[in-house]
Structure formats: C-alpha cells, structure tokens
Amino acid sequence: MATGRTHRPATRSRGIPEATVARLPLYLRALTALSERSVPTVSSEELAAAAGVNSAKLRKDFSYLGSYGTRGVGYDVEYLVYQISRELGLTQDWPVVIVGIGNLGAALAGYGGFASRGFRVAALIDADPAMAGKPVAGIPVQHTDDLEKIIKDNGVSIGVIATPAGVAQQVCDRLVAAGVTSILNFAPTVLSVPDGVDVRKVDLSIELQILAFHEQRKAGEETAAGDGALPAATARGVAAGDSADQGPDGDVPAVMPA
Numbered sequence: 001m002a003t004g005r006t007h008r009p010a011t012r013s014r015g016i017p018e019a020t021v022a023r024l025p026l027y028l029r030a031l032t033a034l035s036e037r038s039v040p041t042v043s044s045e046e047l048a049a050a051a052g053v054n055s056a057k058l059r060k061d062f063s064y065l066g067s068y069g070t071r072g073v074g075y076d077v078e079y080l081v082y083q084i085s086r087e088l089g090l091t092q093d094w095p096v097v098i099v100g101i102g103n104l105g106a107a108l109a110g111y112g113g114f115a116s117r118g119f120r121v122a123a124l125i126d127a128d129p130a131m132a133g134k135p136v137a138g139i140p141v142q143h144t145d146d147l148e149k150i151i152k153d154n155g156v157s158i159g160v161i162a163t164p165a166g167v168a169q170q171v172c173d174r175l176v177a178a179g180v181t182s183i184l185n186f187a188p189t190v191l192s193v194p195d196g197v198d199v200r201k202v203d204l205s206i207e208l209q210i211l212a213f214h215e216q217r218k219a220g221e222e223t224a225a226g227d228g229a230l231p232a233a234t235a236r237g238v239a240a241g242d243s244a245d246q247g248p249d250g251d252v253p254a255v256m257p258a
C-alpha cells in the first residue's frame with residue numbers, strides 16, 4: 001500500500017523520514033491503548049507487535065525521536081505518548097472543517113476518534129441549501145457560501161473533502177484560497193494544489209482491491225497445491241512472509257498520496 005505526502009521531500013526538515021512519520025500514528029495508537037491500561041513500560045518487541053511493525057524498524061524510528069529506551073526495561077509509555085504527540089503536532093488542538101455532509105461526511109462528523117486525537121470538528125459545510133442549519137452529530141451544517149468566512153473565523157488549516165469527485169477540485173481551490181494548507185481527500189480524484197499544501201487521499205476501494213489481489217493469489221496457490229505443485233501450508237507461508245495482509249511494508253496506514 002502506498003503512502004506519502006505531496007509537495008514535500010522524502011525527509012522532513014528535522015531529519016525524520018516520511019516513512020517514519022507515517023508510522024508514528026500506529027505507535028501512538030498502540031501506546032495509547034497501553035496507557036489506558038496503565039502499563040508503565042513496553043519492550044520494542046511488544047510495541048512493534050501491537051503496532052504491526054517490525055521491531056528493528058521501530059527502534060530505528062524511535063532513534064529519530066532521540067528515544068532509545070532502557071535496556072531490560074523498555075520504553076516509558078507515557079513519555080513516548082508525549083514525545084510522539086509532540087512530534088505529530090497533537091499537543092495542540094487542530095480545528096478541522098468537513099466539506100460535503102452526505103453519507104460519508106456525516107459519518108466522519110460523528111466519529112469520536114477525531115476529538116480524542118486532538119482534532120476538533122469546527123464546522124460542517126455543504127452546498128445543499130436544504131441542509132443549512134440542520135444539525136449533524138450535534139453541529140449545524142453551514143452553506144458553502146460562507147466557506148471562506150468559516151475558515152478564517154475558526155483559524156482552520158485542515159480541511160476534509162467528502163464531496164462528489166466532480167466538485168472536489170473546486171472545493172479544494174476554495175479551501176486553499178481561504179487559507180487551508182492541509183487536505184484530507186476522500187473523493188476519488190487527484191487534486192492539484194500549490195506548493196506548501198499537503199494532500200492525503202483515503203480510498204477504501206483501493207484497499208479492497210489490494211485485498212482482492214491477495215485473495216486471488218491465495219486461491220491460485222491453493223489450486224496449484226491441489227495439483228500437487230506446492231503444499232498449501234507452504235504457499236500460505238510465502239504470502240504471510242510477505243506481510244501480504246498489510247501492504248508491502250506491513251505497517252503503513254490506509255492512506256494514499258494525493
């Protein structure tokens with residue numbers, strides 16, 4: 001599964017590679033679960049398994065944060081949560097707008113996981129005048145006519161696009177012109193943005209297509225095994241060794257470059 005950011009070099013200015021940045025949220029999710037269970041320390045192997053990442057890669061990633069753990073003790077869970085949150089910019093509150101409040105936009109608006117990770121849904125915006133003023137997940141939908149004012153008044157730098165693909169570029173252009181510099185795009189289209197604007201694209205159908213590929217491969221291996229070409233267990237072992245269920249690295253989130 002591909003991952004990445006647009007309009008940014010592969011290594012960030014502070015020397016943390018983009019691939020490491022893409023794994024930090026996975027570590028944070030695993031660490032947060034440990035923290036909620038009041039687990040004080042964790043070994044690199046345990047954390048790597050919980051995050052679905054190779055432990056050598058995890059140690060390398062943490063070395064970029066200046067975090068090496070203590071031999072025989074492991075990593076301090078609370079401190080790592082703080083360190084990674086700080087690195088990801090999550091120690092501050094990020095107001096986010098969602099544009100396009102249909103099936104997907106409404107589901108995103110109601111997702112509690114944003115707030116708990118430092119993202120506050122500041123406004124919901126839709127072009128349908130019939131929706132204006134109607135509450136979705138407790139937030140009144142506002143009309144696109146007011147998009148620029150909403151962005152400015154709320155100091156929004158992150159926009160989520162959940163509109164039909166045909167209008168996504170136009171929505172993106174308006175968001176960027178209004179001051180948004182990071183966009184999470186759910187519409188199945190490639191967005192053009194100026195330098196300095198980051199776009200991440202989420203496409204669940206691509207994830208399903210990748211799984212379909214692996215399903216097809218497994219079915220082919222079983223057929224071959226049935227023909228006596230390769231034992232089924234060996235065939236499955238090859239697929240598992242490739243981390244086939246989680247993409248090429250087995251440890252990157254379900255997001256695509258724009």
Ligand SMILES: NC(=O)c1ccc[n+]([C@@H]2O[C@H](COP(=O)([O-])OP(=O)(O)OC[C@H]3O[C@@H](n4cnc5c(N)ncnc54)[C@H](O)[C@@H]3O)[C@@H](O)[C@H]2O)c1
Binds near residue numbers: 104162165185204205
């Ligand atoms: N990335 C994914 O995995 C994924 C999953 C599901 C849907 N999608 C995509 O998300 C988008 C939304 O899907 P949906 O099922 O919620 O559609 P939907 O038709 O239910 O909702 C679209 C909403 O966008 C609004 N809209 C239309 N033009 C607009 C504009 N110019 N400005 C603001 N709002 C506008 C509509 O009024 C409507 O409320 C589609 O592009 C769909 O393909 C992506």
